[in-house]
Amino acid sequence: MATTPDSNVQYELSTLTGSTEWKVSLAIDENHEGSGDRSVAVTEPDGTGSSATLPFGLYGQISCREYHPTGEMFCLGAKSVYKYTKTGMPDGSFSVGGGRCCMAVDDTTGFVWIDATAYDQNGGQTTTPWLTGLPSGNPGMANAAGNGLACIGQIGSKLNISCGPLTASSTSPTQFISTTVGSGIQSMEIAVVNNKTRLFVFTTGGDATLWSIDISDGQSGMANPISHTISDFTAGVPQGSGFALLNSTGILASFGDGLAVPFDLGTLAPADAISVPGLPVSIVAAGDVALVGIANPTAFGGTMSVLDPTKATITAIPSDASSALPVGPSVDIPSNTFWVCPTDGSSACNSFTLP
Numbered sequence: 493m494a495t496t497p498d499s500n501v502q503y504e505l506s507t508l509t510g511s512t513e514w515k516v517s518l519a520i521d522e523n524h525e526g527s528g529d530r531s532v533a534v535t536e537p538d539g540t541g542s543s544a545t546l547p548f549g550l551y552g553q554i555s556c557r558e559y560h561p562t563g564e565m566f567c568l569g570a571k572s573v574y575k576y577t578k579t580g581m582p583d584g585s586f587s588v589g590g591g592r593c594c595m596a597v598d599d600t601t602g603f604v605w606i607d608a609t610a611y612d613q614n615g616g617q618t619t620t621p622w623l624t625g626l627p628s629g630n631p632g633m634a635n636a637a638g639n640g641l642a643c644i645g646q647i648g649s650k651l652n653i654s655c656g657p658l659t660a661s662s663t664s665p666t667q668f669i670s671t672t673v674g675s676g677i678q679s680m681e682i683a684v685v686n687n688k689t690r691l692f693v694f695t696t697g698g699d700a701t702l703w704s705i706d707i708s709d710g711q712s713g714m715a716n717p718i719s720h721t722i723s724d725f726t727a728g729v730p731q732g733s734g735f736a737l738l739n740s741t742g743i744l745a746s747f748g749d750g751l752a753v754p755f756d757l758g759t760l761a762p763a764d765a766i767s768v769p770g771l772p773v774s775i776v777a778a779g780d781v782a783l784v785g786i787a788n789p790t791a792f793g794g795t796m797s798v799l800d801p802t803k804a805t806i807t808a809i810p811s812d813a814s815s816a817l818p819v820g821p822s823v824d825i826p827s828n829t830f831w832v833c834p835t836d837g838s839s840a841c842n843s844f845t846l847p
Contacts, residue, residue, distance in 0.1 A: 555835045556821035557597040557604075564613065565821040566604055567835040568595040573604060573615070578824075580831050580841030586615025596637035596682075601658045605637040608644040608668075610658055621660035625667040627651040638682030639689045641707055645677035652677060653693065655707045655714065671714040673703045676728070681735035682707070683742070685757045693717075694733050694744055700725035702744055702760050720760035725749050734775040736782035741801055743782050745775045752784070754801035766804050768797075774819040775799070778846065783809075783830060785818030794818030796832065796844055809844050820844075 509515050534543040556567040563578025571590045575583040588606050596605040603610040603620055610620035623642075630647040637643075643655040651670040660666035675697030682691050689708035695701050699721045706713030722744065731748020737757065745752040750772060754763040773794070774785035784806065787794040796818055799806045820832045823846075833841035 555595070556819050556833050557595060558821040558823075559597050559602055559613070560599050561602070563824070565831060565833055565841070566595065566597055566613075567821065567833050567837075568592060568606070569835045569837070572837075573606070573611070574833075574835065574837035575613070576821075576831075576833050576841055580833065580843060582837050582840065584614075585837050586611070588615070593632040594635045596635050596642065598637040598640065598642060598658050600638070600640040603637070603642075603658050605635055605642045605658070607632045607635060608642075608654070610642065617662075619662050621656065621658055622662055622665050623656040623660060623668055624665040626654055627668075627670050633677040634680040634693075636680040636682045636691060639684055639708075641682065641689055643680060643682070643691050643707065645673075645680055645693060647677075649675040649697070653691070653705065653714075655691065669711050669714055671705060671717060673705070673717055673719070674698055674701050678733045679735055679744075681737055683737040683757065688713075690757075692735055692737065692742065692744075694722075694735070696725070696728060696731075696733075698727060699723075700727045700746070702755060702762070704757075704760055718760060720755070720762065722746075722753055722762055724751055724753055724762075724765040732773065736775045736777040736799075738777050738782065738801070739780050743775065743799065743801055745772060745782075745784065747772045752782070752799055752806075763801070764804065766799065766801070766806060768799070768806055776820050776823070778823040778830065783820055783823070783846075785820065785832075787818055796820065796830065798847060807847065809847060 533545045558565050565576040567574045572585045572587050574585045577583045592607055628648055632644050632646055634645045640659050642658050646652050651672055653673055654668040654670040656668045673693050674695035676695045678696055679694045688706050691705045691707045693703040701719050701721050703717050703719045705717040725746040726749055733746050736743040742755045742757050743752050750768050751765045752768055753765045768784055770786040772784050773787045776783050782799040784797045784799050796809045797806050820830055823830050828846045830844040830846055831841040
Protein backbone atom coordinates (compact mmCIF):
# COMPACT_ATOMS: atom_id res chain seq x y z
CA MET A 493 0.00 0.00 0.00
CA ALA A 494 1.56 3.28 -1.14
CA THR A 495 0.58 6.62 0.38
CA THR A 496 1.29 10.29 -0.31
CA PRO A 497 2.65 11.89 1.81
CA ASP A 498 4.46 8.99 3.52
CA SER A 499 2.00 8.79 6.41
CA ASN A 500 2.76 5.24 7.57
CA VAL A 501 -0.70 3.96 6.66
CA GLN A 502 -1.45 0.40 7.63
CA TYR A 503 -4.61 -1.47 6.82
CA GLU A 504 -6.52 -2.75 9.83
CA LEU A 505 -9.39 -4.55 8.12
CA SER A 506 -10.07 -5.36 4.49
CA THR A 507 -13.06 -6.85 2.70
CA LEU A 508 -13.33 -7.83 -0.95
CA THR A 509 -16.73 -6.41 -1.93
CA GLY A 510 -16.58 -7.23 -5.65
CA SER A 511 -14.28 -8.38 -8.41
CA THR A 512 -12.80 -4.88 -8.72
CA GLU A 513 -13.60 -3.36 -5.32
CA TRP A 514 -11.84 -3.66 -1.97
CA LYS A 515 -13.06 -2.04 1.24
CA VAL A 516 -10.15 -1.08 3.51
CA SER A 517 -10.03 0.43 7.01
CA LEU A 518 -6.86 2.44 7.57
CA ALA A 519 -4.78 3.18 10.67
CA ILE A 520 -2.28 6.06 10.86
CA ASP A 521 0.35 6.45 13.55
CA GLU A 522 0.31 9.48 15.86
CA ASN A 523 3.33 11.10 14.23
CA HIS A 524 1.49 11.41 10.93
CA GLU A 525 -2.11 11.96 11.96
CA GLY A 526 -2.26 15.74 11.55
CA SER A 527 -4.99 17.12 9.33
CA GLY A 528 -4.13 17.20 5.67
CA ASP A 529 -4.75 15.78 2.23
CA ARG A 530 -3.58 12.22 1.58
CA SER A 531 -3.78 9.67 -1.20
CA VAL A 532 -3.54 5.88 -1.16
CA ALA A 533 -3.11 3.16 -3.76
CA VAL A 534 -3.08 -0.62 -3.44
CA THR A 535 -0.21 -2.40 -5.19
CA GLU A 536 0.69 -5.98 -6.09
CA PRO A 537 3.17 -7.61 -3.66
CA ASP A 538 5.85 -7.64 -6.37
CA GLY A 539 5.12 -4.04 -7.38
CA THR A 540 4.05 -4.92 -10.91
CA GLY A 541 0.54 -3.49 -10.67
CA SER A 542 -1.29 -0.76 -8.84
CA SER A 543 -4.82 0.41 -8.36
CA ALA A 544 -5.97 3.91 -9.18
CA THR A 545 -4.92 6.49 -6.58
CA LEU A 546 -7.65 7.41 -4.12
CA PRO A 547 -7.42 10.87 -2.49
CA PHE A 548 -8.72 11.30 1.04
CA GLY A 549 -8.51 13.93 3.72
CA LEU A 550 -7.80 13.83 7.43
CA TYR A 551 -10.05 16.60 8.72
CA GLY A 552 -10.01 16.77 12.49
CA GLN A 553 -10.12 19.83 14.74
CA ILE A 554 -9.85 23.22 13.09
CA SER A 555 -6.24 23.25 12.02
CA CYS A 556 -5.76 26.98 11.29
CA ARG A 557 -6.28 29.98 13.57
CA GLU A 558 -5.64 33.72 13.45
CA TYR A 559 -4.14 36.13 15.98
CA HIS A 560 -6.52 38.98 15.21
CA PRO A 561 -4.50 41.94 16.61
CA THR A 562 -1.80 41.46 13.92
CA GLY A 563 -3.47 39.17 11.38
CA GLU A 564 -0.73 36.52 11.80
CA MET A 565 -2.10 33.06 11.00
CA PHE A 566 -1.11 29.67 12.43
CA CYS A 567 -1.80 26.18 11.05
CA LEU A 568 -1.22 22.93 12.96
CA GLY A 569 0.48 20.28 10.86
CA ALA A 570 1.51 16.74 11.74
CA LYS A 571 4.46 17.80 13.93
CA SER A 572 4.81 21.58 13.54
CA VAL A 573 2.92 24.85 13.61
CA TYR A 574 3.26 26.80 10.35
CA LYS A 575 2.93 30.58 10.39
CA TYR A 576 1.60 32.97 7.73
CA THR A 577 1.61 36.75 7.52
CA LYS A 578 -1.61 38.77 7.34
CA THR A 579 -1.18 38.77 3.55
CA GLY A 580 -1.05 34.98 3.42
CA MET A 581 2.68 34.45 2.89
CA PRO A 582 4.64 31.65 4.69
CA ASP A 583 6.38 33.05 7.76
CA GLY A 584 8.32 30.18 9.34
CA SER A 585 7.35 27.35 11.68
CA PHE A 586 8.09 25.75 15.03
CA SER A 587 8.01 22.13 16.20
CA VAL A 588 5.43 20.82 18.69
CA GLY A 589 5.89 17.05 18.20
CA GLY A 590 3.43 14.52 16.81
CA GLY A 591 0.12 13.24 18.09
CA ARG A 592 -1.40 16.65 18.83
CA CYS A 593 -5.17 16.91 18.84
CA CYS A 594 -5.86 20.58 18.44
CA MET A 595 -4.78 24.23 18.47
CA ALA A 596 -6.21 27.57 19.52
CA VAL A 597 -4.81 31.11 19.68
CA ASP A 598 -5.60 33.62 22.43
CA ASP A 599 -6.08 37.19 21.21
CA THR A 600 -5.41 38.62 24.70
CA THR A 601 -1.96 37.12 25.35
CA GLY A 602 -1.01 36.05 21.83
CA PHE A 603 -0.12 32.57 23.05
CA VAL A 604 -0.65 29.54 20.81
CA TRP A 605 -2.46 26.80 22.77
CA ILE A 606 -1.55 23.27 21.60
CA ASP A 607 -3.54 20.55 23.42
CA ALA A 608 -2.89 21.75 27.01
CA THR A 609 0.43 23.55 26.48
CA ALA A 610 1.05 27.22 25.69
CA TYR A 611 3.72 28.46 23.27
CA ASP A 612 4.69 31.96 22.25
CA GLN A 613 4.37 32.78 18.56
CA ASN A 614 7.91 31.58 17.86
CA GLY A 615 7.49 28.27 19.68
CA GLY A 616 9.16 29.39 22.93
CA GLN A 617 7.92 28.62 26.43
CA THR A 618 10.05 30.82 28.72
CA THR A 619 7.24 33.37 29.13
CA THR A 620 4.22 31.10 28.84
CA PRO A 621 2.11 30.03 31.87
CA TRP A 622 3.01 26.98 33.94
CA LEU A 623 -0.34 25.17 34.19
CA THR A 624 -0.51 21.84 36.04
CA GLY A 625 -2.94 19.39 37.56
CA LEU A 626 -4.90 17.85 34.71
CA PRO A 627 -7.15 15.24 36.37
CA SER A 628 -6.11 12.45 33.98
CA GLY A 629 -3.51 11.54 31.41
CA ASN A 630 -6.21 10.84 28.85
CA PRO A 631 -5.72 12.21 25.34
CA GLY A 632 -7.16 15.57 24.42
CA MET A 633 -10.16 15.74 22.09
CA ALA A 634 -10.59 19.51 21.61
CA ASN A 635 -9.30 22.75 23.04
CA ALA A 636 -10.10 26.48 23.05
CA ALA A 637 -8.51 29.79 24.04
CA GLY A 638 -9.81 33.32 24.43
CA ASN A 639 -9.94 36.37 26.69
CA GLY A 640 -6.78 35.24 28.49
CA LEU A 641 -8.14 31.78 29.35
CA ALA A 642 -7.55 28.34 27.83
CA CYS A 643 -9.29 24.96 28.11
CA ILE A 644 -8.75 21.33 27.13
CA GLY A 645 -11.36 18.59 26.75
CA GLN A 646 -10.18 15.03 27.37
CA ILE A 647 -11.47 11.53 26.72
CA GLY A 648 -13.49 10.25 29.66
CA SER A 649 -16.72 10.91 31.53
CA LYS A 650 -15.38 12.49 34.75
CA LEU A 651 -13.65 15.87 35.08
CA ASN A 652 -13.16 15.94 31.32
CA ILE A 653 -13.00 19.75 30.94
CA SER A 654 -10.07 21.68 32.44
CA CYS A 655 -9.34 25.42 32.15
CA GLY A 656 -6.66 27.82 33.35
CA PRO A 657 -5.42 31.42 32.90
CA LEU A 658 -2.92 32.15 30.16
CA THR A 659 -1.90 35.15 32.26
CA ALA A 660 -0.56 32.84 35.00
CA SER A 661 3.07 32.82 36.12
CA SER A 662 5.71 31.18 33.95
CA THR A 663 7.88 30.39 36.99
CA SER A 664 5.43 28.93 39.53
CA PRO A 665 2.64 26.38 38.92
CA THR A 666 -1.03 27.31 38.59
CA GLN A 667 -3.60 24.54 38.88
CA PHE A 668 -6.16 23.81 36.20
CA ILE A 669 -9.78 23.95 37.39
CA SER A 670 -11.88 21.03 36.12
CA THR A 671 -15.51 20.12 35.66
CA THR A 672 -17.58 17.40 33.98
CA VAL A 673 -19.70 17.49 30.84
CA GLY A 674 -21.06 14.61 28.78
CA SER A 675 -18.69 12.09 27.23
CA GLY A 676 -17.65 12.18 23.61
CA ILE A 677 -16.30 15.74 23.46
CA GLN A 678 -16.09 16.89 19.85
CA SER A 679 -15.51 20.62 19.70
CA MET A 680 -15.05 23.69 21.91
CA GLU A 681 -14.98 27.48 21.57
CA ILE A 682 -14.69 30.47 23.94
CA ALA A 683 -16.72 33.69 23.77
CA VAL A 684 -17.60 36.59 26.06
CA VAL A 685 -21.36 36.63 26.72
CA ASN A 686 -22.96 39.24 29.00
CA ASN A 687 -19.52 40.17 30.39
CA LYS A 688 -18.74 36.56 31.29
CA THR A 689 -16.16 34.39 29.54
CA ARG A 690 -17.98 31.21 28.58
CA LEU A 691 -16.76 27.91 27.12
CA PHE A 692 -19.10 26.25 24.63
CA VAL A 693 -18.70 22.46 24.24
CA PHE A 694 -20.40 19.92 21.98
CA THR A 695 -20.62 16.25 23.06
CA THR A 696 -22.11 13.19 21.35
CA GLY A 697 -21.89 10.58 24.11
CA GLY A 698 -25.55 9.69 24.69
CA ASP A 699 -27.66 12.56 23.37
CA ALA A 700 -25.97 15.14 21.16
CA THR A 701 -25.63 18.01 23.64
CA LEU A 702 -24.51 21.64 23.63
CA TRP A 703 -22.91 22.90 26.86
CA SER A 704 -22.05 26.36 28.19
CA ILE A 705 -19.68 26.87 31.13
CA ASP A 706 -18.81 30.11 32.94
CA ILE A 707 -15.01 29.95 33.12
CA SER A 708 -14.46 33.54 34.26
CA ASP A 709 -15.21 32.93 37.97
CA GLY A 710 -13.01 29.94 38.74
CA GLN A 711 -14.50 26.86 40.37
CA SER A 712 -17.82 28.48 41.28
CA GLY A 713 -18.73 29.11 37.67
CA MET A 714 -17.35 25.88 36.29
CA ALA A 715 -19.29 23.81 38.81
CA ASN A 716 -22.61 24.69 37.16
CA PRO A 717 -22.53 24.11 33.40
CA ILE A 718 -25.80 24.48 31.51
CA SER A 719 -26.78 22.26 28.60
CA HIS A 720 -29.30 21.76 25.82
CA THR A 721 -29.94 18.64 23.73
CA ILE A 722 -29.64 19.16 19.96
CA SER A 723 -32.21 16.70 18.66
CA ASP A 724 -31.34 17.36 14.99
CA PHE A 725 -27.90 15.78 15.38
CA THR A 726 -27.03 12.09 15.46
CA ALA A 727 -26.24 10.92 19.00
CA GLY A 728 -23.39 8.66 20.02
CA VAL A 729 -21.34 8.79 16.82
CA PRO A 730 -18.28 11.06 16.32
CA GLN A 731 -18.75 12.71 12.95
CA GLY A 732 -16.85 15.99 13.23
CA SER A 733 -18.25 19.34 14.30
CA GLY A 734 -17.39 22.98 14.84
CA PHE A 735 -18.57 26.28 16.29
CA ALA A 736 -18.90 29.74 14.77
CA LEU A 737 -19.65 32.26 17.52
CA LEU A 738 -20.93 35.35 15.73
CA ASN A 739 -21.64 38.90 16.89
CA SER A 740 -25.18 38.11 18.01
CA THR A 741 -25.66 34.35 17.88
CA GLY A 742 -23.84 31.01 17.78
CA ILE A 743 -23.80 28.29 15.14
CA LEU A 744 -22.98 24.64 15.83
CA ALA A 745 -22.35 22.48 12.77
CA SER A 746 -22.38 18.68 12.69
CA PHE A 747 -20.34 17.78 9.63
CA GLY A 748 -21.44 14.16 9.43
CA ASP A 749 -25.11 15.17 9.62
CA GLY A 750 -24.63 17.95 7.08
CA LEU A 751 -26.51 20.34 9.36
CA ALA A 752 -25.87 23.64 11.14
CA VAL A 753 -27.98 24.80 14.08
CA PRO A 754 -28.01 28.46 15.18
CA PHE A 755 -28.44 28.90 18.93
CA ASP A 756 -28.83 31.66 21.51
CA LEU A 757 -25.49 32.35 23.20
CA GLY A 758 -27.20 32.97 26.55
CA THR A 759 -29.87 30.28 26.80
CA LEU A 760 -28.51 27.77 24.23
CA ALA A 761 -32.02 27.52 22.75
CA PRO A 762 -31.60 26.20 19.18
CA ALA A 763 -33.29 27.50 16.05
CA ASP A 764 -34.24 25.37 13.06
CA ALA A 765 -31.40 23.39 11.51
CA ILE A 766 -29.93 24.58 8.20
CA SER A 767 -28.90 21.93 5.66
CA VAL A 768 -25.27 22.13 4.49
CA PRO A 769 -24.73 20.44 1.09
CA GLY A 770 -21.69 18.40 0.13
CA LEU A 771 -18.98 17.30 2.55
CA PRO A 772 -18.58 20.04 5.20
CA VAL A 773 -15.32 19.91 7.19
CA SER A 774 -14.98 23.31 8.90
CA ILE A 775 -16.83 26.41 10.05
CA VAL A 776 -15.48 29.83 11.08
CA ALA A 777 -17.11 33.10 12.16
CA ALA A 778 -17.08 36.13 9.85
CA GLY A 779 -18.95 38.93 11.60
CA ASP A 780 -22.68 38.20 11.36
CA VAL A 781 -22.26 35.17 9.06
CA ALA A 782 -20.25 31.96 9.10
CA LEU A 783 -18.00 30.43 6.45
CA VAL A 784 -18.26 26.68 5.90
CA GLY A 785 -15.49 24.64 4.26
CA ILE A 786 -16.77 22.03 1.80
CA ALA A 787 -14.27 19.31 0.88
CA ASN A 788 -14.08 17.82 -2.59
CA PRO A 789 -14.92 14.09 -2.11
CA THR A 790 -12.90 12.97 -5.15
CA ALA A 791 -9.90 15.32 -5.18
CA PHE A 792 -7.79 17.49 -2.85
CA GLY A 793 -9.01 20.82 -1.56
CA GLY A 794 -12.53 22.18 -1.73
CA THR A 795 -14.60 25.34 -1.65
CA MET A 796 -16.15 27.74 0.85
CA SER A 797 -19.79 28.74 1.41
CA VAL A 798 -21.40 31.59 3.36
CA LEU A 799 -23.99 30.59 5.97
CA ASP A 800 -26.37 33.36 7.03
CA PRO A 801 -28.29 32.32 10.19
CA THR A 802 -30.80 35.19 9.97
CA LYS A 803 -31.86 34.17 6.45
CA ALA A 804 -31.28 30.42 7.02
CA THR A 805 -29.35 30.27 3.74
CA ILE A 806 -26.01 28.89 2.59
CA THR A 807 -24.39 30.25 -0.58
CA ALA A 808 -21.31 28.93 -2.35
CA ILE A 809 -18.39 31.31 -2.97
CA PRO A 810 -17.28 30.90 -6.61
CA SER A 811 -13.61 30.28 -5.89
CA ASP A 812 -11.19 27.39 -5.65
CA ALA A 813 -9.14 26.18 -2.66
CA SER A 814 -7.42 23.28 -4.36
CA SER A 815 -3.99 23.94 -2.85
CA ALA A 816 -5.20 23.84 0.75
CA LEU A 817 -7.74 22.31 3.06
CA PRO A 818 -11.00 24.26 2.99
CA VAL A 819 -10.28 25.49 6.54
CA GLY A 820 -9.89 29.21 6.98
CA PRO A 821 -8.12 31.07 9.76
CA SER A 822 -8.60 34.72 8.80
CA VAL A 823 -11.41 37.08 7.86
CA ASP A 824 -10.50 40.70 7.15
CA ILE A 825 -13.92 42.36 7.47
CA PRO A 826 -12.91 45.84 6.15
CA SER A 827 -11.52 44.41 2.91
CA ASN A 828 -14.01 41.52 2.74
CA THR A 829 -11.09 39.07 2.30
CA PHE A 830 -10.88 35.54 3.66
CA TRP A 831 -7.79 33.30 3.72
CA VAL A 832 -7.43 29.53 3.32
CA CYS A 833 -3.93 28.29 4.18
CA PRO A 834 -2.10 24.97 3.67
CA THR A 835 -1.28 23.19 6.93
CA ASP A 836 2.29 22.35 5.91
CA GLY A 837 3.80 25.75 5.01
CA SER A 838 4.33 24.59 1.43
CA SER A 839 2.83 27.60 -0.30
CA ALA A 840 1.02 30.89 0.19
CA CYS A 841 -2.57 31.00 1.40
CA ASN A 842 -5.46 31.29 -1.03
CA SER A 843 -7.66 34.37 -0.74
CA PHE A 844 -11.40 34.63 -1.23
CA THR A 845 -13.57 37.71 -1.64
CA LEU A 846 -16.72 37.40 0.42
CA PRO A 847 -19.94 38.08 -1.50
